[in-house]
Amino acid sequence: MSVTGRPTIDEPRLTTRRVRRRRVPRHVVAALPLALAGLISLLVSGNTLRPFEQITTLEAKMASKSDFFKDPEVQRLLLRHGIRVDIHRLGSRGIATQSLKDMDVVFPSGQPAAKLVLDRQDRSVRSARPFVTPLVLGTFRSYAETLVRAGVATPQGAAGGDTLYYDLDMRRFMGLLDGRDGGRSTADQDGDGKTEGADTWNGIGFDTAGGRSNSGRVLVRTSSVCESNSAGTYLSLLAFVANRNSTPGTQNVNDARLAQDAVTDLAARIKPLISLQGMWADEQADSYLSDLGESIAPLSVIYEHQYLAHQIAHHDRHGRQDTDRVLLYPTPYTLTEPQLISLTDRGDRLVRILEEDDALRERALELGFRVRDSDAEEDTGERLDAYLRDHGIQVPVPNTDRTKAYEPDLDVLERIIDYVGSCPPPAKDTP
Template sequence: MREPEFKIVDPRRRFLLWFVPPLAVFVAGLVVLLVSGHVTGPFKSVTVVRALFASKRDFFQDEQVKRILMARGYQVHVTPIGSRDLAEKPDLDSYHFVFPSGHVANEHVKSRRAGKHVVPYRPFFTPVVLATFREYAEALVKAKVAKAHDTTSDKPYYYTLNVTEFAKLKDSRWSDYGLANENRIIAQSPDPCKAYSGATLVGFFATALGDGPPATVEAAEELARKVKPHVDAQGQAGEDMAPKYFVPEGRTHAVIAVIYEHQYIAYQLRQKTFDSERVLLYPTKQHQSTPELISFTPEGDRIGELMMNDPDLRRRAVELGFHSLGWNGETGADFGAHITGRGLPEPPAGEMGRVELPKAELFERMLDVVGDCK
């Protein structure tokens, strides 16, 4: 018999046999990641930018927007606040930028920053609209104060509203026009003392009830007293009506809610099938909310430049329902193409007249009177 043989295995060789194959895979993967630039992502420095936001904060709270900004090296810390409160905030200078919703707040912020770093950017706009439900829109058609924008559709998504005639229905009830609802016919908006959409409703009624923008404080106060009953009738909600309108029981919260068009468009594009029961009323004299990103620092400047130039951010803005604007204020054509490409009819934004709001200081006085703000 042959004697047994004993093999001596070098432990270093055994280690290499076990370690080299996975090491080769790791090295190959690392090379691919380095070439693509992805591996350095977690190690990039991230600049945290602090900002005050009114109603357009939903853009910066969008997860895709957060990821795009993070890829560019920025994280925006969102502090929500109403436009008017934003403009009055004592520690305004402690933020990198602010993003109020409307002209009055924009101008007040700029006046407070006189002589300091202030750079405005206007990346998009969105009309202020009145959102309702189909049966209530049809009741307004029956009342001869509204009409379908697309007369060829059995279920149009958009209607036009004559606010002058609508104001005359203040003492009427929905039951007068065939609905099982004894409530008065009113529009509900956020508090005009806090939210720009609420202030815009004041502007809609002021245009309907006045002969033109007031030129003096006395005329502004007189017109405000005419508007006040139309706003007082609703009671005043918080800073945003959209969350109440879009919930399943929305009819019990707000039959007609003042919101922004982008909120409706974004809601519809999130649905598997479009919600044909929720529709928009466009006043025959419209108002476009053109929020300004007002930068106070170089970091704020960089966010503003990205909003104006970055194709991914601009694409996402359109997907969230905003009309994009160029550096010279021109409207981009991408909004209509995206909306109709998804199968939703393009809304009649900008097709009618514009509400002429009073000068900022006179309009603020009107809001004080209408909303008992001070």
């Protein structure tokens, strides 16, 4: 009661409602560090806006050098430029002779096929020759050592272990293929093309060491000369040697009939040396480098970069070289020059990127290619050698005999290829 005697009324109290805060779900909290790490990665790589950029897909026909564009690191580097390449795999000569409709770029593995493509174009094209690679024969150590004992191969020197590389005397080696004196007497040997007396592996001593036997003929497995640059280049090498280290088609140039007869005669002599194996359609590197490679063929025509890429990957996985697989470097030697050719404006952009992107050229080196760089003071071979040494791979040594087998003029080469391969006529582009 108040002093006045009136009852005291308490002021009303306000009651506040307690609101519970919703907790962030635990799975969201757990994912936050991953999301933050992803954002940081995008910021560092410069790809923050990549999901919002338009990716241009280029259609391309490529031969063995499609290995470069199928490499995950190369694909990542191209995505930085907003480009993806959809590859249609085909042999180099197949690229040059079949339809190119809807293609943005083509990448034949050598100059003959590239020239066929360029001759078909009615627009000014952009092209690049980013690297070179020698043609080689892939084999296995027991077969290489048999060729050494037969007097047709010589091991390259190796410090602290077995060599991976051998020099192959092509004139003597062709004697094993055609059966003339087993390749041991070469003073008057010109390769007659006869195969009835062709040597067998046991016949040249394969069964004299290691308790193994192979009574099959000494043959080289190639891809089809009608489709493949490697087979066509190997055919050119055989023709050069059979023509006494002279480019076919350079004789009798003033008499067209004699010149054509000489080319036909040469093609007839070398056809058995390459056609007995059957000339498979696909490139041979995958078969040679597979687990069953030795069972498939003792000798295969491949490119140096394919072998070196295998050795680099093998060393990365196992910490050592693959010492069972070895290379034969033919003498005379031959280089192949892959050429990326643009057929559209979109293709022009890819050619320019390949010419200008240092990271792409460095990746080519890591894949075993001898990279061409006109701005570099260093020789391309020296750059590759240094990379191989740094990664524990033996470095091949150039033969002191630097005779190079030059390919004949395109029309001469085409006549030899058509004769040896009985190739179908080229397809025409449909309008």
